[in-house]
Amino acid sequence: MKKALITGVTGQDGSYLAEFLLEKGYEVHGIKRRASLFNTERVDHIYEDPHNENPKFHLHY
Secondary structure, three states: OOEEEEEOOOOHHHHHHHHHHHHOOOEEEEEOOOOOOOOOOOOOOOOOOOOOOOOOEEEEO
């Protein structure tokens, strides 16, 4: 399985790229900056619980 690392995954371009790559079968690791708000609205629909077995989307911050 191919893996991708996306910086700025919660931004407009990063979230679209993450969704596109997931549809292509990639395992996606997304990095978001630390902020006072947990701003993840753009990736909430693709976010998976990291405790699930073999998640395809990983969010790092």
